[in-house]
Amino acid sequence: MKQFDVQAIDQNLPQVLAFIDEQLDAANCPKKIKVQINLAVEEMFINIAHYAYNPDTGTATVRVDVLGDPPSVDITFIDKGVSYDPLAKEDPNVKLPARERKIGGLGIFMVKKNMDDVQYEYIDGHNILTMKKGLIV
Amino acid sequence: MELIKHNENEKVIISASGRIDTNTAPAFEAEIKECIAECSELVLDFAGVEYISSAGLRVLLTTHKTMLKKGGSLKTINVGSEIMEIFDITGFSAVLDIE
Numbered sequence: 001m002k003q004f005d006v007q008a009i010d011q012n013l014p015q016v017l018a019f020i021d022e023q024l025d026a027a028n029c030p031k032k033i034k035v036q037i038n039l040a041v042e043e044m045f046i047n048i049a050h051y052a053y054n055p056d057t058g059t060a061t062v063r064v065d066v067l068g069d070p071p072s073v074d075i076t077f078i079d080k081g082v083s084y085d086p087l088a089k090e091d092p093n094v095k096l097p098a099r100e101r102k103i104g105g106l107g108i109f110m111v112k113k114n115m116d117d118v119q120y121e122y123i124d125g126h127n128i129l130t131m132k133k134g135l136i137v
Numbered sequence: 138m139e140l141i142k143h144n145e146n147e148k149v150i151i152s153a154s155g156r157i158d159t160n161t162a163p164a165f166e167a168e169i170k171e172c173i174a175e176c177s178e179l180v181l182d183f184a185g186v187e188y189i190s191s192a193g194l195r196v197l198l199t200t201h202k203t204m205l206k207k208g209g210s211l212k213t214i215n216v217g218s219e220i221m222e223i224f225d226i227t228g229f230s231a232v233l234d235i236e
Contacts, residue, residue, distance in 0.1 A: 010159050035188060035219050042190045046159050094228030098201050106227055107191035113226045 001065045008049040008060040008079065016045050016062055020075065023064045027071060030137050036114040037073070040131055043107035044077050044086070052081025052127065071135040072116075076128060083122045086129065087112070139185070140168050149176040154185025157193030166196045173200065177209035184215035189223060201233055212236060 004019045006012050020041050024034050041062075048060045061078040091112070092105035112118055117132040138161035141152045149172040157165050172179055179200070189197075197213070204211040214236045216224065224230040 013159055032219060032222075038188065039190055039223070042158055046192075094226075095231070096228075098198070098205060098232045101198055101202075101228075101232060103195050103198060106194050110191055110223070110226065 001063055003064075004062045005059055006062065007057060008045065008052060009057055010046065010049055012049075013042060013045055016060075017041060019062060020064060023066055024073065024135075027066045027073065027135055029073070029135050032137055033133065033135055037075070037133055040111040040115050040118075040133075041075060043111050044129055044131070047086055047107065048077060048079045048081065048127075051084060052079045054081075066135075072132060073135060074130060074132050076130045078129075079127050080125055081127060084127060085120045085122070087118060087120050138165065140165065142168065142172065144176075147176060148178040148180060150180040150182055152182040152185065154187075156188040157186060157196075158188065158190045159192045162190075162192035162196050165193060166199075169196065169200050173203055173207075173209075177204075177207070179204060179209065179211050181211070181213045182215050183213055183217065183220060186217065186220055189220055194223070194227060194229060197229065197233065210234065 002023060006016060017038055020037065024037065045060060052058060058079060058081055063076040065074040067074065086108050089105065089108055091109050092102060115131040115133050119130045121128045138153065138155035138157055143150050151168060151172060201211045212234045216235055224235065
């Protein structure tokens with residue numbers, strides 16, 4: 001398991017993705033799955049950056065566990081911000097025509113669609129969001 | 138992310154390449170806003186786009202709505218398979234005019 005603590009601000013997104021990609025590359029993660037994971041990581045990190053400590057900033061802890069057989073990855077985000085379950089938000093209706101589509105809500109929806117499993121817990125003042133993804137196309 | 142703009146009569150074409158994410162989406166949006174003011178037909182060439190997150194998708198949807206409102210059009214062309222998959226998951230492939 002590898003862990004990385006970072007100030008949760010938008011400008012640190014490339015660092016977070018580089019940290020994740022290093023682990024994925026070491027596990028020979030296929031490109032398509034890497035993109036799916038990057039999308040989910042971006043959404044969750046930016047969620048913390050924008051909301052967890054608002055209007056202040058704070059730290060996000062990112063943990064990556066690459067698991068063996070079959071190959072998969074667990075990515076966990078931990079923050080000490082306000083208690084917030086991003087999974088509780090209702091999915092947008094993606095079948096609506098353009099005029100009726102709402103602008104927001106796509107981020108978490110894409111996390112749920114791209115990752116195999118997503119779980120949220122709030123323990124001892126910490127938001128803990130764990131995402132799992134198999135590494136076989 | 139790189140953006141190159143060129144005009145063809147009434148049409149403005151913006152060729153994007155690289156990643157459209159939280160940090161680059163504002164520049165993408167700013168370039169598009171400038172173009173919307175001067176054209177009725179906007180084409181986004183996505184041949185070089187390798188990644189688009191919800192920040193970029195929001196720009197696309199807002200742009201599409203704006204162009205519809207002003208009686209214009211937005212077309213997105215040369216969409217790669219990974220971006221197309223993102224468009225499929227989010228319903229954007231049904232909403233946007235994609236070639």
